[in-house]
Amino acid sequence: MGTAPAPGVSDGESDLADDELRVYQHLLEQGPQSSAALAGALGTTEDRAEVLAGGLLRRCLAALDPDAAGPRWRAVSPYTAAAELLGPEEHVLHRRLEDLARVRQRLSALIPLYEESSRRSTDSGAIEVVTSRDRVMLLIGDAAARCTEEVLTVQPGGGRPAGHLERALPRDLDLLRRGVRLHTLYQHTARYSPSTQEYVQAVVAAGGEVRTLGELFHKMLVFDGSTAFLPVWDNPDAAVVLREPSAVAYLRSVFAHAWDLAEPFAASYSAATALQLHTSLAGSLASGMKDEVIARRLGMSLRTCRRHVAELMAELGAESRFQAGYLLALRTHAQDAAVPAPPDAPPSRSGPGG
Template structure:
């Protein structure tokens, strides 16, 4: 509330010791409400002026406290009616209960937009799992502001990645920034399911139903609102999280994630040995070597065994020259 011009003039009148006119009661009440003047303790009908800077500072601080309290109440509003929202989501327009409420969202842009909406209404916790290795740098760049905003709103965040991301520069930078801001990140060298869990009440899952629409298959997700299904996904996520290893963004060479057997295969490949020769040298079946090679390609990021063998041989030659 701003101070009226009449109140300003009356304040100056009191400041210079001029008696207050009998018809100035309304304006005087404005000054009293502001706290710019107080009744004289010894002289009836007289008033003492106070320092406007001190009064304004006190009013500002009081206003900021009220604003902070209002923001806190506003933030808690979605949680306050969460039980009613759940009931609404699970009842059809005709009044019949809907079991297994699910949204179907297709297309990367639509998916990102819907997830952003869900994250914006999340109040306590976000849990995610990314099983397919490093995400593209541009995807991480788009996700970072949204993720940081959630952390700054006091939302706890736990993220699970495949171990191979530890050798990816953009993902390492993302993890380093996020863990500094309070997020927790783990990696797991075992298969797990991609998902996002929001406040333990909603889950975003991949849609693996056969694609029957026109044109190429778009990226598709299911947004599950049924709490029973969400709890099922949550239990699987917690199991995988418990198996993971804490990561704070340290970037490691991809080769450090290989097993001893895989390193031995890598050394033989670097010499130009074929798959059959590697199997004989290590006392393994060709099928076992083939399975190990598939895993090595995934970890090291190669499209084919030929490409991987060539690159490993090139590295070995360079190391000999240096």
């Protein structure tokens, strides 16, 4: 019998070509065959038949049996092939997983002690500043793996880079498959980012919810109402990891308030969204903010910000930025005053001088 190949065939190598599949099917139907018989049945050369049969041999799907008339190829059961090819690797992987489970169990045994210590002192790790980006990502991945109920995400600054979204999507889809609620807030300007649109489409299709708001507070990530990740103002690679229950609960309430004001994500602006953007822009102009600050606040590029400012000033007939903010504020106030009160609104109780 021929020598079996060393186990460890990669995923790509495990796929049979059409000619190799024909050889395997022929051996199953006709029994052991010599190279010459295989060549005749397949209408090819004997050398080519041996190459194809050798491909099956590497995958443990064929064996080479010597006999008096010459070597003969025979088919091997896929069950046997899987055992020979994958068994050793599966055994190593199983042992490794057992080792990892034991380490996690030993570390998890320390959690009650850690949480009790956290309740006694805020210096015990309830607030932790992590300066290594790799460690931040490792902690986020671990929090996501242990998450069972809810993830809240705030991503200000317009559309996110495509690379960041590609890395986040598998993690977020896994959370949704496990029944975890996923709520994400973007700024309105993210609606025009193609990569963000694709990400949102995939997440929403899996059961997540995404909304947008004109202005947002800083980036935030909260897992299960127990662990929050916040930015470090002077280090974009660092994060503040917050585990103090009252502080995390406060962040969740801030998120809930913003969520109620936000609109479902769409690939364009609604009339209400456009008005909100103009109102925010007008307020920024009236307060004398520079274009760079306005752009950062509204999550848009500087070029886009300046285009919006020019369009707004032209629409209002304003000669200065301050005048544009003032005129838009007047228009918004007039529109609000023109809205009739709802039919069930109670009558005013104020007297003639009220």
